[in-house]
Amino acid sequence: DAGVIQSPRHEVTEMGQEVTLRCKPISGHDYLFWYRQTMMRGLELLIYFNNNVPIDDSGMPEDRFSAKMPNASFSTLKIQPSEPRDSAVYFCASSFLGTAYGYTFGSGTRLTVV
């Protein structure tokens, strides 16, 4: 398996634009997590899915953020409209049976909003 695949690796966009981040989890994993990492706040959980269903989105900062998982092999995190304070590295991670075996992280998307 190629691991968790995220795209794009880097994204630079202007304030107010829509940004879509993509994630392909490991085949067979039933949990998918979206995290945001900054120097100030560390690794923050935004939302997680179990069997494609959103379970906890309490970490989503505000209505500008939305996430979907239309099938077991694909998820998106969308920010509309983007703001400079959204600049961070966004990670997707997947796991089998939640916390039983640990998470496999993707390489992340570095987002810069100017």
Added chain:
Amino acid sequence: TQLLEQSPQFLSIQEGENLTVYCNSSSVFSSLQWYRQEPGEGPVLLVTVVTGGEVKKLKRLTFQFGDARKDSSLHITAAQPGDTGLYLCAGADGGNQFYFGTGTSLTVIP
């Protein structure tokens, strides 16, 4: 939200030295994991501990879970430049998610 505090926040040492990193919380965890994150990459799982007092070794790395399952430590013997990275602990409270610590950034100078 479970809070895990890691110390020190930053650590810079010479190659060959020993070091210990700590992960502390007021909460009890059913299991705890340690990850290492290299620049430009996502965290990679190093070890999982589940039993209070458990000690696991991974080559020069020794991981210990506190007796009360509220804290953990990571000891590195004879650090090498390849050990450089951000070390993250993560605790599970029996639910479906891990709560990540604040991280320790380690730099090993050749």
